[in-house]
Amino acid sequence: MQLSTLFTGLLLAGLATTASAQTFTDPGAYNNFIVAEQRAMLKKNLRYISKAAHSDNEKKIDAKRLDLVKQTELSLSKLGKMPAFQDDKGFKDQSIEAFLQLLKVYSEDYKAVDMLAATRTATIENMEQYFRLQEIAERKLQVVNDSVDAAQQRFAKRHGMTTTQDPEGKRLAQYMAQVSEVNSYQHRVFLAEFRIEKASAKLTDAMNAQDAAAFETARLQLLEDSKTALSALATVPAFRGKDAQYREAAKNLVNHYAGMCQNQFVKMQELMQRKDALSKADVTAFNGYINYFNQNNQKYIDAYNRASHQFMAAYVPVFND
Numbered sequence: 001m002q003l004s005t006l007f008t009g010l011l012l013a014g015l016a017t018t019a020s021a022q023t024f025t026d027p028g029a030y031n032n033f034i035v036a037e038q039r040a041m042l043k044k045n046l047r048y049i050s051k052a053a054h055s056d057n058e059k060k061i062d063a064k065r066l067d068l069v070k071q072t073e074l075s076l077s078k079l080g081k082m083p084a085f086q087d088d089k090g091f092k093d094q095s096i097e098a099f100l101q102l103l104k105v106y107s108e109d110y111k112a113v114d115m116l117a118a119t120r121t122a123t124i125e126n127m128e129q130y131f132r133l134q135e136i137a138e139r140k141l142q143v144v145n146d147s148v149d150a151a152q153q154r155f156a157k158r159h160g161m162t163t164t165q166d167p168e169g170k171r172l173a174q175y176m177a178q179v180s181e182v183n184s185y186q187h188r189v190f191l192a193e194f195r196i197e198k199a200s201a202k203l204t205d206a207m208n209a210q211d212a213a214a215f216e217t218a219r220l221q222l223l224e225d226s227k228t229a230l231s232a233l234a235t236v237p238a239f240r241g242k243d244a245q246y247r248e249a250a251k252n253l254v255n256h257y258a259g260m261c262q263n264q265f266v267k268m269q270e271l272m273q274r275k276d277a278l279s280k281a282d283v284t285a286f287n288g289y290i291n292y293f294n295q296n297n298q299k300y301i302d303a304y305n306r307a308s309h310q311f312m313a314a315y316v317p318v319f320n321d
Contacts, residue, residue, distance in 0.1 A: 007151075020066050024082070024083065024085065025162055027085060027156075027159035028055055028080075028295070029153070030085045030091075031091070031152065031155065031156065031161065031163075033082070034079065034082075034092065034095050034152075035101075036074040037078060037079060037095075038075075038095075038148070039168075039169070039172070040071055040075060041071050041075055041099075041102065041194050041265075042172055042176075043067065043172070043319075044064075044067055044068040044071045044170065045068055046175060046176070046319040047064050047067070047068075047319055047320075048061070048065055048067070048068050049179055049188065049316070049319065049321035050316070050317075050318050050320070051064045052064075053179075053182075053312050053316040054312065054316070054321075055316060062223070065106060066194065068106050069103065069106050072099055072102055072103045072106060073103065076096065076099045076100065076101055076103065077114060079092060079095060079099065079300040080096065085155075085159075088155065088158060088159070090151050090154060090155060091151045091152055091154070091155035094147055094148055094150075094151035095148055095151065095172060097147075098145075098147055101140065102170035102225060105140050128191065129213045131187050131191065165302075173318075175319065177261055178315060178316070179316060182311075182312070182315045182316050185236075185239050186246075186311070186312075188232070188236050188248055189233070189236055189247050189250050190250075190308075191228075191232070192229045192232035192233045192236070192250060192254075193233075193250040193304065194252060195225050195228055195229040195232070196222060196225045196226055196229055196254055196257055197251075198225075199218055199221040199222035199225050200218075200220040200257060201212070202217075202221070202222075203215060203219060203222055203265070205218075206218050207268070207290070210272055210275055212269055212273045212275070213271035215265075215269050215272055216269050219261050219265045219266070219269060220261075222261050223255055223258060223261035223262065224259035226254050226255075226257050226261065227258065228253065229250075229254045230254055230258065231254065233247060233250055233251050233254065239311070239315075243311075245307050245310065245311070246307045246308060246310075246311040248307075249300075249303050249304040249306075249307035249308075250304055250307075252300055252303065252304070253300040253301065253303070253304045256296055256297065256300045258292060264289045264292060264293065265289075267285070267289060268286060268289050268290075271286045
């Protein structure tokens with residue numbers, strides 16, 4: 001199945017001030033210089049998010065992560081050279097600490113996520129860990145975001161400034177919030193459907209090998225996994241209360257496997273057990289079951305992948321700023 005992953009977080013505050021002077025003798029210019037570095041990293045992060053959402057190319061996704069690491073290192077260098085504003089080190093120091101934490105997340109935590117991508121499809125446990133690492137990294141970034149926002153507000157209050165969110169900052173923050181919402185929903189649907197992947201692959205292998213015993217073992221496991229997946233999908237609401245296309249496509253695919261496990265696969269297993277003594281009618285029936293499975297399997301897989309792509313395209317716009 002198609003897997004789309006997203007990464008959220010990174011300094012959503014980005015508040016500009018009402019001050020107009022552009023020297024570091026002015027608190028507004030000082031604030032805005034730090035905000036500019038926040039925003040530069042945010043845009044790099046959004047490019048990373050966009051690539052992760054719309055591409056299957058792990059190398060290109062990781063290249064965007066490395067771009068973000070480089071930008072964070074550059075921003076840290078710039079902030080490190082800044083003097084404190086009138087001995088007020090709080091906002092600068094908190095920002096530097098936050099950027100250091102961001103650098104750690106992007107260079108270590110997300111690297112671990114991307115490395116796990118190579119093995120995530122091995123088991124449902126690996127896939128769950130894959131998503132869990134993403135969510136841990138996101139929570140770390142939210143803590144960082146909150147700490148910088150609080151330091152900025154203290155700086156503004158101390159120096160008599162009023163902070164406002166400019167249109168660009170608002171747009172970027174809305175994009176991030178939307179990504180987080182999509183991320184959470186996509187994880188729920190994908191993990192439920194992914195639960196059937198391993199058993200279905202084993203069943204196909206056994207079918208091709210005409211191994212009746214292995215086929216029956218895989219059938220029983222797939223039936224159990226399908227029931228678990230359908231129970232999980234039953235708890236997933238329509239996205240934003242109205243868009244159920246992605247969830248329903250997952251349910252249709254899982255129901256397809258569950259129905260086959262209870263009907264056609266049972267008959268196929270019985271025929272496999274006596275494969276050396278099949279009549280012409282038996283062979284015709286067996287081939288009919290295979291054709292039915294192949295045609296419907298492709299139909300439901302295509303519908304699920306199409307719904308996944310449409311879901312991501314509709315709710316995670318491509319970011320090219």
